[in-house]
Amino acid sequence: DIQMTQSPSSLSASVGDRVTITCQASQDITNYLNWYQQKPGKAPKLLIYDVSNLKTGVPSRFSGSGSGTDFTFTISSLQPEDVATYFCQHYGNLPYTFGQGTKLEIK
Amino acid sequence: EVQLVESGGGLVKPGGSLRLSCVASGFSFSAYNMNWVRQAPGKGLEWVSCISSSSSYIYYADSVRGRLTVSRDNGKKTVYLQMNSLRVEDTAVYYCARDDPSSGWDVWGQGTTVSVSS
Numbered sequence: 001d002i003q004m005t006q007s008p009s010s011l012s013a014s015v016g017d018r019v020t021i022t023c024q025a026s027q028d029i030t031n032y033l034n035w036y037q038q039k040p041g042k043a044p045k046l047l048i049y050d051v052s053n054l055k056t057g058v059p060s061r062f063s064g065s066g067s068g069t070d071f072t073f074t075i076s077s078l079q080p081e082d083v084a085t086y087f088c089q090h091y092g093n094l095p096y097t098f099g100q101g102t103k104l105e106i107k
Numbered sequence: 108e109v110q111l112v113e114s115g116g117g118l119v120k121p122g123g124s125l126r127l128s129c130v131a132s133g134f135s136f137s138a139y140n141m142n143w144v145r146q147a148p149g150k151g152l153e154w155v156s157c158i159s160s161s162s163s164y165i166y167y168a169d170s171v172r173g174r175l176t177v178s179r180d181n182g183k184k185t186v187y188l189q190m191n192s193l194r195v196e197d198t199a200v201y202y203c204a205r206d207d208p209s210s211g212w213d214v215w216g217q218g219t220t221v222s223v224s225s
Contacts, residue, residue, distance in 0.1 A: 049211025
C-alpha cells in the first residue's frame with residue numbers, strides 16, 4: 001500500500017500568513033493527488049484535484065503543486081474561515097489512502 | 108442541487124449488521140463511480156470501498172473485505188453498504204463520495220454514524 005506522510009500534524013499561523021503543508025508518498029503517484037478541507041462535524045470538502053487543479057468555486061488563495069512523491073498545499077494569505085483540518089489523498093491505485101491530516105489554527 | 112444523502116447508521120452490538128444507503132440527486136448517478144470513506148472518532152479518513160458506475164468493478168480495503176459489501180441501484184440513484192459481522196473498530200462516520208474523472212471526488216454526503224458497542 002502507498003503511505004501518505006503529511007506534515008506538519010498541526011500548525012498555528014496568523015491571519016494573512018502564507019501557510020504550507022506537505023505530503024510525501026511512499027512511491028510515485030504521478031499526479032493522482034487530491035487535497036481536502038474538513039471543518040469540525042462536517043464532511044471533507046475537495047479543494048484541489050490532480051495536484052494543482054482548483055475545484056470550481058474554491059478561493060484562489062488555495063493552491064497545490066508537486067509531482068511524483070512530493071506535494072505541497074499552500075494558502076497564500078490565511079483567513080479566519082480557513083481554520084480546519086486538511087488532508088491529502090492519493091487515488092492512483094488501490095487502496096486509496098489519505099494523509100494523517102494537518103490541523104490548522106489561527107494564532 | 109447536486110447532493111448525496113447517507114442514512115442507515117446507528118448503534119449495533121459486535122457481530123451485528125447494518126445497511127447504509129447513499130441517495131444521489133441533481134446529477135446523472137449512473138455515470139459515476141462511487142466510494143465509501145469512514146472516519147473513526149477523532150481520527151483521519153480511511154477509504155473503505157468503491158464501485159464502478161455499472162457495478163462491474165468493486166474493491167474493498169483489507170480491513171473490511173469479507174464483512175462489508177457495496178452495491179448500487181442506478182434506477183433508485185442509490186449506493187449501499189451492507190455491513191455484517193461488525194466490530195468495535197468499525198465505529199465511525201461513514202461518507203459516500205462521487206468520483207468524477209474530470210474533477211476528482213467532488214461531492215460528498217454529510218455522513219452517517221455507525222457505533223458498534225456492547
